[in-house]
Amino acid sequence: MLTNSRLAYHNHDHKRCVNAALQRAQTLCNDSQARLTPIREAVLRTIWASHRPLGAYDIVDKMTLNGSSGKRIQAPTVYRAIEFLLEQGLVHRIASLNAYIGCPFPGNNHNDFFLICRACGSAAVCCAEQLSNMVSHTAERTGFKVEDQAIEIVGLCPECQETPNQPPENVVVKSKNNE
Ligand SMILES: [Zn+2]
Ligand SMILES: [Zn+2]
DSSP, X not given: OEXXXXXXXXXXXXXXXXXXXXXXXXXXXXXXXXXXXXXXXXXXXXXXXXSSOBOHHHHHHHHHHHOSSOOOOOHHHHHHHHHHHHHTTSEEEEGGGTEEEEOSXXXXXXXXXXXXXXXXXXXXXXXXXXXXXXXXXXXXXXXXXXXXXXXXXXXXXXXXXXXXSSOOTXXXXXXXXXX
């Protein structure tokens, strides 16, 4: 099974994730003769800003904020770029959050599932051949034609299990200064 959970849930040099993602995107698009235009690349970079899924509005906002012109990016332009990235398998849609996340394993025909932390919002992408096999096997047996699938698992990542962000009442939290 492939997963990027170690990166998604722990401190790391995220620039490397971004650079690797952009490089993979460039290679894949070259191979499939799809055009990774500057706007598409900018949207991909924005989605890869972190391991937290990002909604379409947030993507537009972030791009406007980061743009040099200060001009608002046209939402339809961003939506079209997202469509392209989805088609190329470079990003995935997290249905339960109506948000998007970069795929760390694009290019291999796989079924993904997601482990979404409800506290920090980080989502790890996992893909397992066994899962793909099970889905297609079940579909075959039942004569069902799969068009789309989303397996999204919600819980707490290792970091957030250790540092609950909302301590229950009556519990005195020792602040760092008192130590
Ligand atoms: Zn990262
Ligand atoms: Zn977390």
